[in-house]
Amino acid sequence: MSAGATILHADLDAFYASVEQMLEPSLRGLPIAVGGGVVLAASYEAREFGVRGGMSGFAAKRLCPRLIFVNGHFSMYQRLGDQVMAILDDFTPLVQRVSIDEAFLDVSGALKLFGTVGQIGEQIRRRVRLELGLPISVGAARTKHLAKIASQVAKPDGIVIVDPDGEQAFLDPLPVGLVWGIGQVTQRHLAGRGITTIGQLANSSDDALRSMLGRALGAKVGALANNEDHRRVQANGRAASVGAQSAFGRRDVTAELVRTVLGHLADRVASRLRAKQRAGRTVTVRVRFADMHAVTRSRTFPDPISATLTLTEVAEELVHGALRDVFGDAPGNVVGDVTGHRRQLSLLAISVSKLVDQPVLQLELPVLADDQLRSGSRLGTARWAIDQSMDAVRKRFGHTAVGYASVTFSEHGSVPDEFRSLAEHEL
DNA sequence: TCTGGGGTCCTAGGACCC
DNA sequence: TCTGGGGTCCTAGGACCC
Numbered sequence: 067m068s069a070g071a072t073i074l075h076a077d078l079d080a081f082y083a084s085v086e087q088m089l090e091p092s093l094r095g096l097p098i099a100v101g102g103g104v105v106l107a108a109s110y111e112a113r114e115f116g117v118r119g120g121m122s123g124f125a126a127k128r129l130c131p132r133l134i135f136v137n138g139h140f141s142m143y144q145r146l147g148d149q150v151m152a153i154l155d156d157f158t159p160l161v162q163r164v165s166i167d168e169a170f171l172d173v174s175g176a177l178k179l180f181g182t183v184g185q186i187g188e189q190i191r192r193r194v195r196l197e198l199g200l201p202i203s204v205g206a207a208r209t210k211h212l213a214k215i216a217s218q219v220a221k222p223d224g225i226v227i228v229d230p231d232g233e234q235a236f237l238d239p240l241p242v243g244l245v246w247g248i249g250q251v252t253q254r255h256l257a258g259r260g261i262t263t264i265g266q267l268a269n270s271s272d273d274a275l276r277s278m279l280g281r282a283l284g285a286k287v288g289a290l291a292n293n294e295d296h297r298r299v300q301a302n303g304r305a306a307s308v309g310a311q312s313a314f315g316r317r318d319v320t321a322e323l324v325r326t327v328l329g330h331l332a333d334r335v336a337s338r339l340r341a342k343q344r345a346g347r348t349v350t351v352r353v354r355f356a357d358m359h360a361v362t363r364s365r366t367f368p369d370p371i372s373a374t375l376t377l378t379e380v381a382e383e384l385v386h387g388a389l390r391d392v393f394g395d396a397p398g399n400v401v402g403d404v405t406g407h408r409r410q411l412s413l414l415a416i417s418v419s420k421l422v423d424q425p426v427l428q429l430e431l432p433v434l435a436d437d438q439l440r441s442g443s444r445l446g447t448a449r450w451a452i453d454q455s456m457d458a459v460r461k462r463f464g465h466t467a468v469g470y471a472s473v474t475f476s477e478h479g480s481v482p483d484e485f486r487s488l489a490e491h492e493l
Numbered sequence: 494t495c496t497g498g499g500g501t502c503c504t505a506g507g508a509c510c511c
Numbered sequence: 512t513c514t515g516g517g518g519t520c521c522t523a524g525g526a527c528c529c
Contacts, residue, residue, distance in 0.1 A: 101497085103497085104496080104497050104498095105497095106497075106498095119497090119529090120496070120497065120498095121494085121495095121496075122494060122495060122496060122497095124494055124495085125494040125495075125496080126494090127494095128494065129494095164528090164529075165500095165528085165529045166529080167529080168529080246527090246528080247502090247526085247527065247528085248527085249526060249527050249528080250526090250527090251525090251526060251527085252526075252527090280503065280504070280526095281503085281504085282502075282503055282504090283503085283526095305499090305500075305501095306500085306501075307499090307500070307501080308499085308500090309498090309499065309500075310498080310499080311497085311498060311499080312497095312498090313496085313497060313498085348521085348522095350522095350523095358495090358496075360524090360525095361523080361524085362522085362523060362524070362525095363522085363523080364521085364522060364523075365521095365522090366520085366521065366522085412496090413497095415498090417499090417500090481497055481498065485497085485498080486497095486498060486499075487499095488498090488499090489498060489499040489500070489529075490498095490499065490500090491499070491500060491501095498529105499528105499529090500527100500528080500529085501526105501527080501528080502525105502526085502527080502528100503524105503525085503526085503527100504523100504524085504525085504526105505522100505523090505524095506521105506522090506523095507520105507521085507522090508519100508520085508521080508522105509518100509519085509520085509521105510517100510518085510519085510520105511516100511517090511518090
């Protein structure tokens with residue numbers, strides 16, 4: 067006996083762009099892109115021309131000369147996304163939010179109250195349309211993976227229910243790219259072996275599959291082919307890492323640039339950590355060069371970090387270490403003289419992981435000696451005090467009211483902070 | 494036409510311990 | 512003297528997702 071198709075995947079269509087068209091009726095039916103320098107979201111009308119999120123505005127305009135750029139209403143996206151989730155909560159407490167605009171639902175306990183899976187899916191779509199004015203697609207199936215694929219097939223503004231008896235017939239003709247975890251690179255590899263559909267993928271031998279995809283993805287595809295996806299819909303856990311990055315075009319490598327950008331990033335990351343009374347033991351930096359080649363360096367400490375200045379210093383050491391590895395030692399702090407485009411930087415990033423709870427109480431320790439600070443117990447009381455007062459001022463007067471001297475500019479960052487926060491996970 | 498930002502997970506090698 | 516095997520942690524790189 068097979069269980070019913072009681073897992074739903076609900077996914078708003080072209081979310082940011084749809085919100086803009088909902089707010090401004092004159093934009094409906096037109097190709098629009100949210101953003102300017104870079105396309106953050108494209109309406110379906112724009113997608114028909116090949117416009118995609120992440121594309122530069124220039125490239126998008128070339129593909130679609132009539133493309134209309136609009137400024138995003140970022141705080142509105144957050145609110146509307148939350149309202150959609152509230153509607154989903156009305157049908158079942160088993161809602162797993164995946165991002166701002168999509169979620170899984172397990173409605174097996176809601177059938178008596180709300181009707182069949184199809185009726186629930188339609189009620190969700192109707193309510194989101196009527197109450198919020200937004201299109202949302204729904205997929206329903208026996209497993210999360212299948213429900214997710216179904217919602218992609220349902221787009222735009224549709225619903226697809228995969229009957230448990232018809233799973234293979236549904237999957238076989240679909241492109242492999244719909245499988246969660248198969249992206250551009252893997253698709254290319256598979257296409258090189260003549261595999262473009264999920265059916266072909268499922269029929270290739272296990273060994274060939276594993277060597278091509280790696281153990282984990284091979285197992286996942288095997289599970290999909292054999293209907294063995296056992297992942298439950300579960301409430302969201304907390305984030306395992308916090309990070310921030312900044313792309314700044316091409317800049318010459320100077321100690322000044324590194325210090326300024328890292329200071330800004332560390333401020334963002336450490337503030338978020340402290341706001342949630344969290345701290346992390348591992349600091350990872352990423353350095354991307356003008357040729358897009360990137361390296362990472364990380365270091366794990368015995369004690370967790372959440373102080374802005376400490377994080378800044380650690381990140382600086384790691385970045386300079388990475389630059390030394392790539393360039394070799396150079397006199398002064400200006401690193402240079404390498405062939406090709408790798409002489410310049412295009413992005414710096416900081417991420418903190420191995421997170422632990424760090425209640426404020428625990429921070430109120432006796433003053434630590436300076437050498438303890440250096441040796442890895444990086445909990446300076448002075449730094450803690452500075453961070454505390456800065457956090458407090460910002461809480462009262464806003465984030466831009468005060469900042470570390472070297473960081474009070476934010477001229478880089480081609481994207482507004484409100485947009486950044488949309489992608490943040492719960493810490 | 495050069496390519497944003499916040500995340501998760503996987504792999505592989507090496508260190509270290511038992 | 513040479514050598515097993517398993518487990519855990521760390522580091523670097525990379526694919527992928529939204």
